[in-house]
Amino acid sequence: MARSLYRVWNHGRYLGTLSRPFSATTDALVETQVKPGEIGMVSGIPDEHLRRRVVIYSPARTATQQGSGKVGRWKINFMSTQKWENPLMGWTSTGDPYANVGDAALGFDSEEAAKSFAERHGWEYVVRKHHTPLLKVKSYADNFKFKGFPKTEGK
Amino acid sequence: MGLGLLASRVLRPQTNPRNLLLLRSIVTKPELQSPEASAAAAAPDPTSDLPPRTPVAGARVHFPNPDDAIEVFVDGYPVKIPKGMTVLQACEVAGVDIPRFCYHSRLSIAGNCRMCLVEVEKSPKPVASCAMPALPGMKIKTDTPVAKKAREGVMEFLLMNHPLDCPICDQGGECDLQDQSMAFGSDRGRFTEMKRSVVDKNLGPLVKTVMTRCIQCTRCVRFATEIAGVQDLGMLGRGSGEEIGTYVEKLMTSELSGNVIDICPVGALTSKPFAFKARNWELKGTESIDVTDAVGSNIRIDSRGPEVMRVVPRLNEDINEEWISDKTRFFYDGLKRQRLNDPMIRGADGLFKAVSWRDALAVVAEVIHQVKPEEIVGVAGKLSDAESMMALKDFLNKMGSNNVWCEGNGPTPNADLRSEYIMNTSISGLENADVFLLVGTQPRVEAAMVNARICKTVRASNAKVGYIGPPTDFNYDCEHLGTGPQTLVEIAEGRHPFFSTILNAKSPAIIVGAGIFERTDKDAIFSTVEAIAKKGNVVRPDWNGFNVLLLNAAQAAALDLGLVPESGNSLESAKFVYLMGSDDVNLDKLPKDAFVVYQGHHGDHGVYHANVILPAAAFTEKEGTYENTEGCAQQTLPAVPTVGDARDDWKIVRALSEVAGVRLPYDTIGAVRSRIRNVAPNLLNLDEREPATFGASLKPEGTQNVSSTPFKAAIENFYMTDPVTKASKIMAQCSALLLKK
Ligand code: SF4
Numbered sequence A: 001m002a003r004s005l006y007r008v009w010n011h012g013r014y015l016g017t018l019s020r021p022f023s024a025t026t027d028a029l030v031e032t033q034v035k036p037g038e039i040g041m042v043s044g045i046p047d048e049h050l051r052r053r054v055v056i057y058s059p060a061r062t063a064t065q066q067g068s069g070k071v072g073r074w075k076i077n078f079m080s081t082q083k084w085e086n087p088l089m090g091w092t093s094t095g096d097p098y099a100n101v102g103d104a105a106l107g108f109d110s111e112e113a114a115k116s117f118a119e120r121h122g123w124e125y126v127v128r129k130h131h132t133p134l135l136k137v138k139s140y141a142d143n144f145k146f147k148g149f150p151k152t153e154g155k
Numbered sequence B: 001m002g003l004g005l006l007a008s009r010v011l012r013p014q015t016n017p018r019n020l021l022l023l024r025s026i027v028t029k030p031e032l033q034s035p036e037a038s039a040a041a042a043a044p045d046p047t048s049d050l051p052p053r054t055p056v057a058g059a060r061v062h063f064p065n066p067d068d069a070i071e072v073f074v075d076g077y078p079v080k081i082p083k084g085m086t087v088l089q090a091c092e093v094a095g096v097d098i099p100r101f102c103y104h105s106r107l108s109i110a111g112n113c114r115m116c117l118v119e120v121e122k123s124p125k126p127v128a129s130c131a132m133p134a135l136p137g138m139k140i141k142t143d144t145p146v147a148k149k150a151r152e153g154v155m156e157f158l159l160m161n162h163p164l165d166c167p168i169c170d171q172g173g174e175c176d177l178q179d180q181s182m183a184f185g186s187d188r189g190r191f192t193e194m195k196r197s198v199v200d201k202n203l204g205p206l207v208k209t210v211m212t213r214c215i216q217c218t219r220c221v222r223f224a225t226e227i228a229g230v231q232d233l234g235m236l237g238r239g240s241g242e243e244i245g246t247y248v249e250k251l252m253t254s255e256l257s258g259n260v261i262d263i264c265p266v267g268a269l270t271s272k273p274f275a276f277k278a279r280n281w282e283l284k285g286t287e288s289i290d291v292t293d294a295v296g297s298n299i300r301i302d303s304r305g306p307e308v309m310r311v312v313p314r315l316n317e318d319i320n321e322e323w324i325s326d327k328t329r330f331f332y333d334g335l336k337r338q339r340l341n342d343p344m345i346r347g348a349d350g351l352f353k354a355v356s357w358r359d360a361l362a363v364v365a366e367v368i369h370q371v372k373p374e375e376i377v378g379v380a381g382k383l384s385d386a387e388s389m390m391a392l393k394d395f396l397n398k399m400g401s402n403n404v405w406c407e408g409n410g411p412t413p414n415a416d417l418r419s420e421y422i423m424n425t426s427i428s429g430l431e432n433a434d435v436f437l438l439v440g441t442q443p444r445v446e447a448a449m450v451n452a453r454i455c456k457t458v459r460a461s462n463a464k465v466g467y468i469g470p471p472t473d474f475n476y477d478c479e480h481l482g483t484g485p486q487t488l489v490e491i492a493e494g495r496h497p498f499f500s501t502i503l504n505a506k507s508p509a510i511i512v513g514a515g516i517f518e519r520t521d522k523d524a525i526f527s528t529v530e531a532i533a534k535k536g537n538v539v540r541p542d543w544n545g546f547n548v549l550l551l552n553a554a555q556a557a558a559l560d561l562g563l564v565p566e567s568g569n570s571l572e573s574a575k576f577v578y579l580m581g582s583d584d585v586n587l588d589k590l591p592k593d594a595f596v597v598y599q600g601h602h603g604d605h606g607v608y609h610a611n612v613i614l615p616a617a618a619f620t621e622k623e624g625t626y627e628n629t630e631g632c633a634q635q636t637l638p639a640v641p642t643v644g645d646a647r648d649d650w651k652i653v654r655a656l657s658e659v660a661g662v663r664l665p666y667d668t669i670g671a672v673r674s675r676i677r678n679v680a681p682n683l684l685n686l687d688e689r690e691p692a693t694f695g696a697s698l699k700p701e702g703t704q705n706v707s708s709t710p711f712k713a714a715i716e717n718f719y720m721t722d723p724v725t726k727a728s729k730i731m732a733q734c735s736a737l738l739l740k741k
């Protein structure tokens, strides 16, 4: 449900972008520039979490899956390592409210969106290069190409 | 409907793979089959205002010859592709992901699973897109009822004999068959016979097999032959008796065997050490860098809570493509064993006692002030990151000593000319070479990913390989020219037949092993190699074929940062030795009364000599910059918390400097990096290869003569090269089972 809402919102936003030049109401939105760190300030997030260093990256394709549905999204890694195994039950505890946010809750369509999100929260960020595959010409006929005389085996 | 669909596509805002996906559902509306609608859909619309479609996964397309571009239509969208590409690749360029099992972009095309069927206009039957070359003007349709039906049929046949054991399968959740059966599978089976079953094979300690799950895509067979270069796997039998196996009971003896786990589209080949340990959706992935060799493979560290559960590769075309070596993939259990938890001081009885950081640092600071500056020596270990090496060097320099080096770089490293210690051709550039001369290096054990590139090149273009060094195994054709520097001299003087091979080559590559750094006649050997390079025209403005293949992750950065000892034998007179994760430095000559500080994460050789232990974080627990052998700086990211009371390396040195009264001027990792910017700015230029500026021609003539001692193997045991891999049980098993001859 939340997901589909998100999608609707996404579409709406894109249509908004498209129609922006013609509409007066959205023009006003453009005027309101958000200053770095402002969202963070008004959101009541504790100060120490507004000065975090984060890494913006685009997750690589899972090595075991060929599908590309999830590729191309951008995520924020909060580099949170304050974790420990709870001695009572063996569950994992964390002292960092952002521990699961980056992995599970934040996803962006573009690098710019992720950057501006980080900026608005006042996080210091670095962006990791997104590695993309290189498509080279391949052909089935290569299987039957002459590749020199067979080499003697078992040398 | 056809028009509506098109209209919505026109409206679709630029490049958004998510939205693409949303609209990329398979439509089985009868309207689509009606002639007018399909005509409307196929008409190559006045496309000027169509947004450009992004290739699947943001892929770049390599045009070998820009004039040879052809245009095809995928679902009505025109795309330009190089001539000779397959229909499947054309669809990929058009941003349409075609379901597939046997096709893999890095393996040869088999065309045996038939999952990739698409409809092509004027073709009577659906075509297997992975094997069909795209022809100019071809009209490919990927979301028609015909294509859907064809794929559903294939899927039904595949599932006929596939066990329904997803709940107990380790591939569950990241399985191609699962994914694609969500789209094309039926909700009930029509097959009422018994499913076939296949005996599991034993492929060794790394790869677990459940052969009943195999769908005979032969990806693993092609991987073994083409990438790993071993003829271990094959397909036996025919029809429903078909089995993947090694024919005779045999273990898979490749150093890349772990990759078959990834390429297997089902759960037939899974990771043995990871079996039933965790489900993949519980894991948190952290994109990081491997440090077990100097290649710097890109990896994802999957952790659950405070534990590293597995390591998987991630794509980097320039370095490791999509593969990693078995050492990289399976050493992770070493991260949990033999860890140093607390600062410790060796008491008078020779036993270590855990103390607080304050006490430990106070003791070290006190001792370091009692020795003469020349008697202080610092050695950085194989796994040190650039930040900590910078801090160590700055600290010892402030103490007045300039004897800092990184192990593996030899007693008199040459840090002046960067082209003398990095791989100038670059790893991906090796693919363009047509002759290789390997001098004292065995890439198969020293850098398995570099070896995979050489193997790929040899397979693709029949490149010739000459090797000088002790007899060893190669997984490609290779001419063993000799064992010692004498052969090298012969080639340099043009007396050896291989010299004419180099001379006739278009782009020859010479790869010198870093094991030579430890030899006393290293300068002479380098001059000889340079002589060959000069005469053979190996270094030209358009091609630099002079390469050094490093052994450890820390080496290149250490040389960039100038970790060069003042004198080669400073250890013999040292009174204070600071080992920063250094375990393989030879401490035999160290005076008995020397005070040794060991800062590191594993209790290995270094600890036996230590008086004080300062526990540090392993590379999975910290942020660190590493430069790989081709001069590309990359950073690790923390995936799991540190163990016990351990701290980041540079922080320990920084704290110690304060206690010792010579405070280093940086408090944050950002500040350390600005310090690095002054020394070696290329280390901050992440993910970009920084080529060396000057060639070797600037070097003064050497006067040394080569000795006749044959080259030694730089690495005895591929599976155990550093403290982490030495502590790993899986690596121990591998060396016991796979290395026995
Ligand atoms: S074991 Fe896996 S990779 Fe090999 S043929 Fe079977 S399904 Fe394909």
Ligand code: FES
Pocket: B099, B100, B101, B102, B103, B110, B111, B112, B113, B114, B115, B116, B117, B128, B129, B130, B131
């Ligand atoms: S992917 Fe085309 S036949 Fe298997």
